[in-house]
Amino acid sequence: MEKFDAIVVGAGPSGNAASYTLAKAGLKVLQVERGEYSGSKNVQGAILYAKSLEKIIPNFREDAPLERHIVEQRLWMMDDKSHCGTHYRSDAFNEELPNRYTIIRAQFDKWFNRQVQEAGALVVCETTVTELARDASGKVIGIKTDRDDQIVYADVVIMADGVNSLVGQRSGLRKEIKPEHAALAVKEMHFLPREVLEQRFNVKDNEGVAIEALGTVTMGLMGTAFLYTNGESLSVGIGCLVSDFRDHGTSPYVMLERFKKHPSIAPLIEGSEVKEYAAHLIPEGGFNAIPKVHGDGWLIVGDSGQFVNAMHREGSNLAMETGRMAAETVIALKTEGKAPTEANLARYRKALEDSFVMKDLKKYRKLPEIVHKNRQFFTTYPELMSKAAETWFRVDGVDKLQKEKEIFRTFRNGRTLRGLIGDAVKIARAWR
Amino acid sequence: MHIVVCIKQVPDSAQIRVHPVTNTIMRQGVPTIINPYDLFSLEEALRLRDKFGGKVTVLTMGPPMADTSLRKALSMGADAAVLLSDRCFAGSDTLATSYALASAIAKITETEPVGMVFCGKQTIDGDTAQVGPGIAKRLELNQLTYVERIDAVDETARKITVERRAEGGVQVLSTSLPCLITMLEGTNVVRRGTMEDMLRAARTEIPMWSAAKAGITDTALCGLKGSPTVVKKVFAPPPRKEKAKQIDVTGKTADDIAAATLNALFAADARLEETLFRQAGH
Amino acid sequence: MTEAKPAPAAAPARGKMKVELSDHFKTYKDVWVFIELERGQVHPVSWELLGEGRKLANKLGVELAGVVMGAPGDSADAAVAGAYEYGADLVYTIQDPLLADYRNEPFARGMTDLVNTYKPEILLLGATTLGRDLAGTVATTLKTGLTADCTEMAIDDDRSMGATRPTFGGSLLCTIYTLNVRPQMATIRPRVMSMPDREAGRTGRLVVHSLGMQEDSIVTKILNYIPDASKEDAHLAYADVVVAGGMGLGKPENFKLVKELASVLGAEYGGSRPLVQKGWIESARQIGQTGKTIRPRLYIAAGISGAIQHRVGVEGADMILAINTDPNAPIFDFAHQGIVGDALTVLPALTETFRRHLAQKRAAE
Numbered sequence A: 001m002e003k004f005d006a007i008v009v010g011a012g013p014s015g016n017a018a019s020y021t022l023a024k025a026g027l028k029v030l031q032v033e034r035g036e037y038s039g040s041k042n043v044q045g046a047i048l049y050a051k052s053l054e055k056i057i058p059n060f061r062e063d064a065p066l067e068r069h070i071v072e073q074r075l076w077m078m079d080d081k082s083h084c085g086t087h088y089r090s091d092a093f094n095e096e097l098p099n100r101y102t103i104i105r106a107q108f109d110k111w112f113n114r115q116v117q118e119a120g121a122l123v124v125c126e127t128t129v130t131e132l133a134r135d136a137s138g139k140v141i142g143i144k145t146d147r148d149d150q151i152v153y154a155d156v157v158i159m160a161d162g163v164n165s166l167v168g169q170r171s172g173l174r175k176e177i178k179p180e181h182a183a184l185a186v187k188e189m190h191f192l193p194r195e196v197l198e199q200r201f202n203v204k205d206n207e208g209v210a211i212e213a214l215g216t217v218t219m220g221l222m223g224t225a226f227l228y229t230n231g232e233s234l235s236v237g238i239g240c241l242v243s244d245f246r247d248h249g250t251s252p253y254v255m256l257e258r259f260k261k262h263p264s265i266a267p268l269i270e271g272s273e274v275k276e277y278a279a280h281l282i283p284e285g286g287f288n289a290i291p292k293v294h295g296d297g298w299l300i301v302g303d304s305g306q307f308v309n310a311m312h313r314e315g316s317n318l319a320m321e322t323g324r325m326a327a328e329t330v331i332a333l334k335t336e337g338k339a340p341t342e343a344n345l346a347r348y349r350k351a352l353e354d355s356f357v358m359k360d361l362k363k364y365r366k367l368p369e370i371v372h373k374n375r376q377f378f379t380t381y382p383e384l385m386s387k388a389a390e391t392w393f394r395v396d397g398v399d400k401l402q403k404e405k406e407i408f409r410t411f412r413n414g415r416t417l418r419g420l421i422g423d424a425v426k427i428a429r430a431w432r
Numbered sequence B: 001m002h003i004v005v006c007i008k009q010v011p012d013s014a015q016i017r018v019h020p021v022t023n024t025i026m027r028q029g030v031p032t033i034i035n036p037y038d039l040f041s042l043e044e045a046l047r048l049r050d051k052f053g054g055k056v057t058v059l060t061m062g063p064p065m066a067d068t069s070l071r072k073a074l075s076m077g078a079d080a081a082v083l084l085s086d087r088c089f090a091g092s093d094t095l096a097t098s099y100a101l102a103s104a105i106a107k108i109t110e111t112e113p114v115g116m117v118f119c120g121k122q123t124i125d126g127d128t129a130q131v132g133p134g135i136a137k138r139l140e141l142n143q144l145t146y147v148e149r150i151d152a153v154d155e156t157a158r159k160i161t162v163e164r165r166a167e168g169g170v171q172v173l174s175t176s177l178p179c180l181i182t183m184l185e186g187t188n189v190v191r192r193g194t195m196e197d198m199l200r201a202a203r204t205e206i207p208m209w210s211a212a213k214a215g216i217t218d219t220a221l222c223g224l225k226g227s228p229t230v231v232k233k234v235f236a237p238p239p240r241k242e243k244a245k246q247i248d249v250t251g252k253t254a255d256d257i258a259a260a261t262l263n264a265l266f267a268a269d270a271r272l273e274e275t276l277f278r279q280a281g282h
Numbered sequence C: 001m002t003e004a005k006p007a008p009a010a011a012p013a014r015g016k017m018k019v020e021l022s023d024h025f026k027t028y029k030d031v032w033v034f035i036e037l038e039r040g041q042v043h044p045v046s047w048e049l050l051g052e053g054r055k056l057a058n059k060l061g062v063e064l065a066g067v068v069m070g071a072p073g074d075s076a077d078a079a080v081a082g083a084y085e086y087g088a089d090l091v092y093t094i095q096d097p098l099l100a101d102y103r104n105e106p107f108a109r110g111m112t113d114l115v116n117t118y119k120p121e122i123l124l125l126g127a128t129t130l131g132r133d134l135a136g137t138v139a140t141t142l143k144t145g146l147t148a149d150c151t152e153m154a155i156d157d158d159r160s161m162g163a164t165r166p167t168f169g170g171s172l173l174c175t176i177y178t179l180n181v182r183p184q185m186a187t188i189r190p191r192v193m194s195m196p197d198r199e200a201g202r203t204g205r206l207v208v209h210s211l212g213m214q215e216d217s218i219v220t221k222i223l224n225y226i227p228d229a230s231k232e233d234a235h236l237a238y239a240d241v242v243v244a245g246g247m248g249l250g251k252p253e254n255f256k257l258v259k260e261l262a263s264v265l266g267a268e269y270g271g272s273r274p275l276v277q278k279g280w281i282e283s284a285r286q287i288g289q290t291g292k293t294i295r296p297r298l299y300i301a302a303g304i305s306g307a308i309q310h311r312v313g314v315e316g317a318d319m320i321l322a323i324n325t326d327p328n329a330p331i332f333d334f335a336h337q338g339i340v341g342d343a344l345t346v347l348p349a350l351t352e353t354f355r356r357h358l359a360q361k362r363a364a365e
């Protein structure tokens, strides 16, 4: 079989970013995707952060299928009956080149992949890469697929095969993802007529709203829920740590149903028609979970390399960044006439460290563990906040000083003073 | 032998939804697939090619994006593809479609004589089963529809024997080539291409033929103009006025429910009991 | 699901494009029904079409004709007689030994000849394997429009025929017109139209036409005919009582509950498409858009959600009884009687109750 300069496994944001960058530079690229087409198997909320894509396709806004740009962000703490939190809405988000968009991954990925093909990469779908082919020295020399026994050769293989990365595991490049390091997210698409949607969310044209929520909706499990507005639909989902689901014995579906029935959410989705239901893992182990990302003839990018910032719900942007950086490394070596050995590919690691990708992940490296060990963030606090808000806003003839005291008391009862202070310190530290 | 297989790209009807408010179909995001009935014909054509040598060309008439279906057929092992696409084809009914396809096949024949044409039994969107017979008539090909099995092909004598499904039985027919075949569903399983096929399919340049390129001089026979039928109205099936009368089940045993059901049935239709009685008698 | 309101005509009214019929076509009149005679048997759909053709002919104030093609002999004569009895005013017939078995060439030739000579305004055929094979060729030869698989026919004030048929897998219906060419052709599925009453002894005029072909001019030869061992499907489509199961039955073993009830009722059994796909039942037992259309007196659907593709196949039933655990299942939108309950317990109870009831009645006779 023939030989390529590079083979990219997977056609999610990371694989597409890598393939596009490589093909644009004139390399002979083969991209292999297991799904029927790029995007067919992909699940995401989904928010697209423009910057990372801009670096790859500067004028993407001209024809990429973007749903709405976000002008309002709500952060909600929920208990069973209520929510409180912040809304931030600004007309400044109605800028010429908006910063964040909602997208429907199936369409967006398909578009992105078309750009990849137009850039000159060969894309083969409905084909699963089963393993990496290596030579006697262990150097990766190509791939094998589920179609036949043939090896397709390449100087370098970029693994962009997502959170499970079976190829990576099977080839011993990384370990199976730990249940504590992955969130299981479920998501539904709820269709609403455009006018109804815009009325409900108080938006016009292509303006959109993103809601992130945490609290008792996750029944004490570590996770968050979300609701995003697309053009004519809402993405509604919830995700919690796999280990928590396992220990708790609840199913994500049950949780999503609860979320949808919540009095703050139900009116927003009322009368909508549910079209798709999907479940997917999100790597949330953070910095400490990142495996070795390069070796002799191979690189790992995107979710496969655990590049997700759970705190800020960033994943697809990191996927694109890492995909681009991996590709740039390969291109640079090629121009310099250097072989993609482990030593030479170390430049990729360096590039990662110099970028916001690693810097951000490093900054929050302790966060997963802290939140993990401190469930009050998902149970007590949201309840307390709601309680406080209720006490504060209810006009019932109780004097205000009394009310303040009551709020303080509920906090004290919910969590000891030391606990409260300790939590603040923990979070502050993790944030630093 | 050179075999042409006509395939159509269709919306996956399993995923079509009617907009609850406007009652129009929502095509947005509805994936397209190769008309599933066409795959049985494609596979049969590939088997003949594997056995006798030759070449399989897939042909479709559709919008430029229909090339994805052709590419898919290539990845399943077809050798070449032709996309027939021209604005003047828009709005074609089966008569106009068979005209355009027959013209293209005639054009293909000019360079590489076509021994057989395969069509699907029917499409899942148009669902007419007429385009195949239409092409056969226009090209004067011997027509074999609803074929369950191809028993024998004799290339030199230009003869073919097939088993054709009829109501209540199977006809064993022989005819001469060139012929047009539509395969019955479930007669084979389409193959999965090899990695070579995939690479070839991804690389193949699919020629796009305009009406002129297909040798069509009279565009009045194409598209809306060439279609004697027009769709005047599209609508969702009207819901029935009243919903089903519910038999009260609260707190009842299955036997009570059954008894209540019989009463309700016989009360609603007095003659039903008689029908059942007669019926159950034998 | 939101209740779908009847659609305000969604598609642009392309009917406006209607062109005045040319004088040539104005001479076309009468409604014709192709009487499908295969191996001595008339397909019942032909009688159903005579019933429908009658209504169209009356609306147009023209005659209804049957077209009988076959080998000379008793069965052709019986088909002609049947055509009168089911309502034909006249019958065109071509009887020739070459027409003993169906083949596209001679049948298409004979049919086109008849149309060109006697000029019908409307020509209806059954949407069977034979009817579809023939209609496509005939329409292409005549360069006229053909609407396939219709479920409803109507005549507009301007005498044109509106043929309504399901499209997009049954999710939608569309009404199709043949603008400025005649005849207007349509194929109609078996069991969609109801069977008209047979008026014994009714007769009409006979127009005999000749085929004018020789065997050696027909390329396609019939080497053999292998009749199906079981003619199951014919039973299902024409059964008076049908019991069917769907995915709600849970596992293949539970399908026996359907069979048991069917057997007590002397009914035929069938199922939804997923059951066929999963191999629980044979494909001849599939009911719906891509399976059989049924028109029984009583249809019992257990654990079937009532998807549109299923619905179009059963809507003609006089009485539909649905058993489903989900009170919001779409099947309750078109069933007549509903039981919100578990099919696995309700089916055996029904079987037992019906058994007892019928036995009592038998004893009482």
Ligand SMILES: Cc1cc2nc3c(=O)[nH]c(=O)nc-3n(C[C@H](O)[C@H](O)[C@H](O)COP(=O)(O)OP(=O)(O)OC[C@H]3O[C@@H](n4cnc5c(N)ncnc54)[C@H](O)[C@@H]3O)c2cc1C
Residues within 6 Å of the ligand: A009, A010, A011, A012, A013, A014, A015, A016, A032, A033, A034, A035, A038, A039, A041, A042, A043, A044, A045, A046, A047, A048, A049, A127, A128, A129, A130, A160, A161, A162, A163, A165, A166, A167, A185, A186, A187, A237, A239, A280, A281, A282, A301, A302, A303, A304, A307, A308, A313, A314, A315, A316, A317, A318, A319
């Ligand atoms: C519910 C949910 C909400 C999210 N919300 C956001 C958000 O709002 N914003 C954000 O930035 N991120 C979000 N993320 C994260 C984001 O989706 C991921 O970080 C991103 O998709 C990672 O891209 P990727 O290319 O690395 O992997 P994927 O997108 O998972 O792509 C991997 C691809 O590889 C293919 N593949 C896998 N194995 C093989 C194989 N063996 N052979 C061939 N192909 C293979 C797969 O089919 C897939 O197409 C969300 C994730 C989820 C699950």
Ligand SMILES: Cc1cc2nc3c(=O)[nH]c(=O)nc-3n(C[C@H](O)[C@H](O)[C@H](O)COP(=O)(O)OP(=O)(O)OC[C@H]3O[C@@H](n4cnc5c(N)ncnc54)[C@H](O)[C@@H]3O)c2cc1C
Residues within 6 Å of the ligand: B013, B014, B015, B124, C169, C245, C246, C247, C248, C249, C271, C272, C273, C274, C275, C286, C287, C288, C289, C290, C291, C292, C302, C303, C304, C305, C306, C307, C308, C309, C310, C313, C323, C324, C325, C326, C329, C341, C342, C343, C344
């Ligand atoms: C092109 C096309 C053609 C098609 N043609 C056909 C066709 O000809 N015929 C056809 O049938 N389908 C057809 N389908 C499929 C159709 O869309 C539906 O998928 C199918 O009819 C669903 O079958 P079901 O009702 O058995 O299963 P489901 O939709 O899974 O429904 C099962 C039902 O059982 C109920 N249930 C569950 N447990 C129980 C219980 N214990 N007791 C009672 N009820 C229970 C559930 O509430 C549910 O309503 C076609 C689809 C396409 C795309």
Ligand SMILES: Nc1ncnc2c1ncn2[C@@H]1O[C@H](COP(=O)(O)O)[C@@H](O)[C@H]1O
Residues within 6 Å of the ligand: B006, B007, B008, B009, B035, B037, B038, B059, B060, B061, B062, B094, B097, B101, B118, B119, B120, B121, B122, B123, B124, B126, B127, B128, B129, B130, B131, B132
């Ligand atoms: N636009 C088209 N392009 C290619 N083949 C077609 C097209 N339309 C119909 N066909 C072929 O004709 C068969 C019958 O189609 P239909 O008459 O629409 O049911 C299909 O299965 C295809 O093989």
